[in-house]
Amino acid sequence: MHTKGSRFAPRSSSRAMRAMPRRPRRTGSSRRTGRWGAFARNRRRSAGRRAALSLRAAADESSGGAAPSPEGVLLEGEERERLLAALNDLREEERLVIACRFFLELSEDETAAALDVRLGTVKSRTSRALAHLRESYG
Numbered sequence: 001m002h003t004k005g006s007r008f009a010p011r012s013s014s015r016a017m018r019a020m021p022r023r024p025r026r027t028g029s030s031r032r033t034g035r036w037g038a039f040a041r042n043r044r045r046s047a048g049r050r051a052a053l054s055l056r057a058a059a060d061e062s063s064g065g066a067a068p069s070p071e072g073v074l075l076e077g078e079e080r081e082r083l084l085a086a087l088n089d090l091r092e093e094e095r096l097v098i099a100c101r102f103f104l105e106l107s108e109d110e111t112a113a114a115l116d117v118r119l120g121t122v123k124s125r126t127s128r129a130l131a132h133l134r135e136s137y138g
Contacts, residue, residue, distance in 0.1 A: 086137040094129035101126055 087095060100111040101122075112122045 083137060086133050089136050090129055090132055094125055094132065097122060097125040098129050098133075 087098065090098065096115060097111060100106045100114055101108070106114060108119055108122050108126075112119045115122070117125075
């Protein structure tokens with residue numbers, strides 16, 4: 001019998017995997033798709049989000065309320081300048097979408113209404129703008 005805190009107790013993810021219907025493996029394809037692939041992708045993404053959250057939390061707590069170091073302030077200023085230069089390299093439409101979505105924290109629907117464009121246009125412009133920022137910034 002498994003207790004709740006037992007190290008041998010089944011995890012919720014393994015229970016979810018067992019609850020999913022088994023399907024025959026396709027021949028000639030090593031990639032699993034469908035619900036199995038979505039399950040694995042979601043687990044991977046969640047793990048990445050948790051890791052990023054823990055890093056952000058550790059960075060927030062590391063200073064302990066002390067004043068930032070001069071080197072840290074200088075590096076943050078340089079980083080900000082690089083980001084602004086990358087943003088200025090974007091087209092006007094892409095810059096507006098990025099400003100609405102990330103600086104004003106509007107939803108996609110709110111951004112579409114504010115810019116008077118369709119929802120799909122907001123999604124595609126956001127995707128292209130982020131791709132351009134990744135190329136030029138990082």
